[in-house]
Amino acid sequence: MSSWIPTLFIALIIVTAISLFMSRRGRGFAAATASRGYVEGTMTVTSAALGHPDRDGARHCTITGTIAGPDSSPAEVYGRLVIPAGSVEPYPGLDQPVVYKPGKEDSTWRFGTLGDSVG
Structure with missing residues (x-):
């Protein structure tokens, strides 16, 4: 064999x-969809620390904010993510659309809308 x-x-x-x-x-x-339990909300950025751009222009970012949505009370969240080159860099006071699972905002939030391909 x-x-x-x-x-x-x-x-x-x-x-x-x-x-x-x-x-x-x-x-x-x-993708994150309503049928998978995700809902749309808004994240108000309270703090953002951007790293230096890499060779492709992407930047590592540490971000803190408050997520508010239709079926949940406001939740404080924290995360580390990569901001692609050419994207809006987060700053305190910025309102960004997010998707998340209600009750699990702190571990499931992502920038985007349900119409985006958020994986």
């Missing part, structure tokens, strides 16, 4: 396990 067949089988099992793990943690490859 060829040695590449067991290697391919093991690789398939590893990829499947990683995919299942990511989908359980809410970081799957699919």
Whole structure:
């Protein structure tokens, strides 16, 4: 039997396990949609610290803000993310659209709207 067949089988099992793990943690490859439990809200940035741009112009950012939405009370959130080159850099007082799962705002928020491909 060829040695590449067991290697391919093991690789398939590893990829499947990683995919299942990511989908359980809410970081799957699919877009955030209302049917997946996400809602739209607004984040008011209270603090933002931008790093130096990398060679592609993207910047690492540490951000704090308050998320307010239709079905939840305001929630303080914190996160580290990468701001792509050419995007609006966050600053205190900026209102940004976000999507999140109600009751889990602190761990599931992302910039964007339900119409965007937010994964």
